[in-house]
Amino acid sequence: MWILKSYNSAPPGSYHYVQTNEVHHRFKQNPSIEDVAKAVSNFRIGNNLRRASLGESLEDVDTYICGQLDNNPQYCREIDSTFAEARASHPFFKADCPTCGTPVNP
Numbered sequence: 651m652w653i654l655k656s657y658n659s660a661p662p663g664s665y666h667y668v669q670t671n672e673v674h675h676r677f678k679q680n681p682s683i684e685d686v687a688k689a690v691s692n693f694r695i696g697n698n699l700r701r702a703s704l705g706e707s708l709e710d711v712d713t714y715i716c717g718q719l720d721n722n723p724q725y726c727r728e729i730d731s732t733f734a735e736a737r738a739s740h741p742f743f744k745a746d747c748p749t750c751g752t753p754v755n756p
Contacts, residue, residue: 652716661725704742709733
């Protein structure tokens with residue numbers, strides 16, 4: 651699987667996404683991948699579509715962008731792990747403290 655190397659600076663064309671499964675919808679370009687993922691998640695929740703969590707939506711936007719960039723090694727890298735494992739430090743995937751529910755800071 652190919653994922654973006656970083657979210658620190660938007661790739662050419664900024665971050666965007668086209669929902670093609672079940673319902674077709676084009677999400678506008680945005681310099682924040684998290685904002686696009688939140689919009690995708692909200693759209694999917696509102697339309698009772700699958701893969702509506704923030705993590706799943708982020709994964710879909712991330713891999714979509716790499717696909718649009720033809721997995722350009724300047725912006726993308728190949729991973730052998732799951733997306734969630736590769737992005738474990740991202741706020742959409744950070745685990746809460748198992749005893750108190752407080753988000754854990756690395």
